[in-house]
Amino acid sequence: MADSSSADRIVADLRTWISSAAPGAQLPPSRTLVARYGVSPVTVQRALRTLSSLGLVEGRPGAGTFVRARTVARVQDYGWQTAALGAPRSMPTLSAAMRAAPDDVIALHSGYPDAELLPGQLVRAAFARAARSDTVLSRSPAAGLPDLRAWFAAELGAGAPADIAPPAAADVVVLPGSQGGLSAAFRALVGPGRPLLIESPTYWGALLAAAQAGVQVVPVPSGSDGPDPEELSRAFAQTGARAFYAQPAFANPTGAYWSRQRADQVLATVRRHGAFLIEDDWAHDFGIAADPEPLAARDDGGHVVYLRSLTKSVSPAVRVAAVIARGPARERLLSDVQASSTYVSGVLQSVALDVVTQPAWRTHRRHLRGQLAARRDLLLEALREHAPLARVEAVPKGGLNLWVRLPDNTDPAVVARDCEAAGVRVAPGNEWFPAEQAGAYLRLNYSGPDPGAFGEGARIIGRVLEDHRGR
């Protein structure tokens, strides 16, 4: 009589063997198995039947038992996961700005500059140097390489007035990209369920990070000169918020650039409410007719938490950013960053530092300014000529984008879909609004590939808008 626990043991053992065997491999003959396991032939037969019923082996009459070809077509039911996971948090989906475009599409949707705008030679040389150095095999300190931290501090400190203590290297925490800095800042300085004031419209990545951190987003309308200080003050007072996220220079998507006076008013408002300004200086290297003057350089009271990324201007493969903060806020940020990313690759850090400390980096940035100006003006001109229904309300003094107003009652998502069908990809404006849209907008990026196609792109947008008007 067959011993069922012995049979189970043989099944378990043979499953292990089968898992590493090639499909079609022959199993040892029954008599070998009888001898090996010290069981009866009936027990061996029982084990082989079990394996066969599991679809793992097949008998071929007169030949023996063989490992079956792996079956992978089984349809899985993951329904149980829905119960285990519970209701999803409401998270914005990934922006259109992050989608890769096929080569034959005119790409005005991306958030990243084309390779021709990057310091390619510098980046290649820096990676080659890093490959020969010890950093390829070493671990970076948690807060970042000391020299890179000092460079970030010095860059910001260069804008500090004489009566303001400039930031120190110790105030800097290096991050694997600024998205991680947004998440960390919202978690560490605001926290789940607590209010965060945020410009409307604002960077969609910040809205994503805010949703992930579970903070309660409170939109503050913001125009081409930033938010109205009285509105901002009211929002602080009404919600009890202790933090305001903003992009004072060349805001994404609007291109807004705060005047010095407006910046001082916002800083005073933030101070009066005992709050933080989370200043996202994403376009620090993308000035055209103006240069960013970080508010963080004019505050040494710990009110401004400053985010600066090198990813967009050095290379999308060099994901290095920094957050600069003073006081307990810095400790909270560092502890959060460590819990979520431990440290940033020392190679990426040393490549970033290598690039930005080369004399050729200054030359590159001067050249970049001219390229961005020419691209911006080319796209503006093309829109004026071919898409008169698309209105640019303010010519941006820097950054990478035009914020284009569409006729009222146009649905930007439908316009974007129709444009894409006609061969040009654009980013619908709704993704940048934390709440109601102030109007119908598209964001058009002039730093993408092939500015020679801007004319054709504008022509398509113009046609699509005409069609929509006719509806």
Next chain:
Amino acid sequence: MADSSSADRIVADLRTWISSAAPGAQLPPSRTLVARYGVSPVTVQRALRTLSSLGLVEGRPGAGTFVRARTVARVQDYGWQTAALGAPRSMPTLSAAMRAAPDDVIALHSGYPDAELLPGQLVRAAFARAARSDTVLSRSPAAGLPDLRAWFAAELGAGAPADIAPPAAADVVVLPGSQGGLSAAFRALVGPGRPLLIESPTYWGALLAAAQAGVQVVPVPSGSDGPDPEELSRAFAQTGARAFYAQPAFANPTGAYWSRQRADQVLATVRRHGAFLIEDDWAHDFGIAADPEPLAARDDGGHVVYLRSLTKSVSPAVRVAAVIARGPARERLLSDVQASSTYVSGVLQSVALDVVTQPAWRTHRRHLRGQLAARRDLLLEALREHAPLARVEAVPKGGLNLWVRLPDNTDPAVVARDCEAAGVRVAPGNEWFPAEQAGAYLRLNYSGPDPGAFGEGARIIGRVLEDHRGR
């Protein structure tokens, strides 16, 4: 009469000028300022007095007004931040394992293998190749480079039995290190305030990520063959938890290695409770007398979420890891990872893929196995000889650590402090316990620099323990 708003305007303007001027630079003479601003001399004097009272300028009689040297010694009061930040979340501090050690210290505390255990030539060559490729200037897709995702899927799928569908490249999300994967998994699969079962003791980085995610940690005791399935089942039933975090192969810190039978029992328990096993296969490349057999390879029902990092075995500068999950869980994970890190540098991904697909990588791993065995045995022998009070209860079959039991009533933190004072750095065991310690332990890492000093290190530990016994 002086016009106060004109004076303010001049103050603001000159502050901008001063901020970019060198200390000692001379301001334009008063008559120049009168003409430039179209104001009275009294207004100019008023503005200069204001600048002087701010400490920004100084008058030198008979010479003019000059920019003062920057004062940076001001002591800042960041007390307001405490109110703005609210009570800190209770977060474990960074582990002793992350501290950098001076060169003259015997380092048995680190969690990272020494450079001599890394495939240095492969890593250098891979970085040099990457420097010449287009990846240095391109953006990676959000979920990772397709080839690297396919490699991770194939590695795990190689262990799948014939009746289990192996994972596909589409199930893989590439991460900037496994710490980010822990954070993402705890946030996306468990969520704030909800229970997470966790082995005790367990990896301190997981405790840190759990604290950051705000999940409620429920310790499940785990011995050298993993957790007792009945205890685990009870913990699921009592807490309603839907996830269990574990390290089935060469657990950090204990070195525990689950038998196949135990693994099957745990998998069955997890399935029965409609739950996830978050399997951290951190030591996949560090087998000595055994090899990891991921549970994830034997589940295609979406119950196992698999974490695999290349950072420790390829290089600490190549921060690349992957999470492999199926069903809605993968979507939730991807959305969380994108919100916190957008994407991983394509250079690091292509370097990782380059290294692990070289034939020399297999040779390296074979060689590494021998090195780890020799180092483990050397440290074991040294402890046996020189530190008989330090007891290794189970010789680990892989991994990087010995988990050393100290005499009862010893305080591991004090032992660690005394060892450090005597020249050897060790990690006190308490950092690895989510709740009460099951005993007094040290974690000793045998993959650090200079195994030649293991004897001396053991001698010091032995002396410190003797001293403690005498107290």
